[in-house]
Amino acid sequence: MEETAKISVTGTDSNIPVTETWLRKHRLIYDGATRHPFIVSIRDGSVDFSSFKRWLGQDYIFVRSFVPFVASILMKSWKESTDESDMEVILGGMASLNDEINWFKNEASKHHVSLTSVVPQNANINYCRFLESLMSSEIEYPVAITAFWAIESVYQQSFAHCLEEGNRVPQELKETCERWGNEGFGAYCDSLRGIVDLCLQKASAEVTAKAEVFFLSVVEHEVEFWNMSIGDASM
Numbered sequence: 001m002e003e004t005a006k007i008s009v010t011g012t013d014s015n016i017p018v019t020e021t022w023l024r025k026h027r028l029i030y031d032g033a034t035r036h037p038f039i040v041s042i043r044d045g046s047v048d049f050s051s052f053k054r055w056l057g058q059d060y061i062f063v064r065s066f067v068p069f070v071a072s073i074l075m076k077s078w079k080e081s082t083d084e085s086d087m088e089v090i091l092g093g094m095a096s097l098n099d100e101i102n103w104f105k106n107e108a109s110k111h112h113v114s115l116t117s118v119v120p121q122n123a124n125i126n127y128c129r130f131l132e133s134l135m136s137s138e139i140e141y142p143v144a145i146t147a148f149w150a151i152e153s154v155y156q157q158s159f160a161h162c163l164e165e166g167n168r169v170p171q172e173l174k175e176t177c178e179r180w181g182n183e184g185f186g187a188y189c190d191s192l193r194g195i196v197d198l199c200l201q202k203a204s205a206e207v208t209a210k211a212e213v214f215f216l217s218v219v220e221h222e223v224e225f226w227n228m229s230i231g232d233a234s235m
């Protein structure tokens with residue numbers, strides 16, 4: 001039988017999920033986030049403790065802004081999603097944030113970080129403003145759920161990398177790596193990715209293109225967040 005030519009045009013080949021297309025197309029930028037020098041320094045144990053404490057305080061501020069963002073995704077899924085199971089996956093993510101905020105408070109007291117005196121750095125302020133912009137009704141559910149998946153996935157892949165064979169993560173940072181690098185969180189990110197791919201199969205080319213732009217914006221904000229954690233002068 002004649003071999004049919006397989007034409008895969010980026011994002012439009014129905015056989016390849018859209019997120020797979022993006023991860024291939026943007027592999028360099030994505031790896032720049034999930035294999036950032038800050039992450040590599042945690043993995044190889046060379047991270048200095050002041051960077052970790054800076055990250056801890058800043059991420060606590062981020063997570064407090066992340067809560068209303070996830071709530072807005074819940075609202076959009078209720079209004080726009082054709083698949084009821086979306087809400088349960090998002091609700092699961094929402095529920096874990098309550099535990100997450102308590103985890104930050106415990107971790108901060110363990111490492112003598114005063115969360116009440118943390119001043120948000122520019123990269124964090126910009127990222128939280130970006131989250132707020134995603135809550136607008138102008139942002140379609142497929143675009144918002146794409147950003148949500150990307151935000152969670154960068155952390156999962158970053159900290160899973162720290163836990164890989166041969167790592168030299170300092171004992172004090174193991175719990176942090178486990179928090180986002182564990183397989184359960186990986187499965188949750190895969191569920192979010194499945195929702196994104198299903199949504200974008202039904203979305204217009206315009207919404208899919210917009211979702212890709214926001215995917216890239218998330219990756220850029222994550223890189224800036226790691227730069228800030230290292231104590232990058234551009235913060």
Ligand SMILES: Cc1ncc(CO)c(N)n1
Nearest residue numbers: 059062063151152155225
């Ligand atoms: C900056 C940032 N990105 C993603 C996550 C994962 O929720 C987090 N806690 N902080």
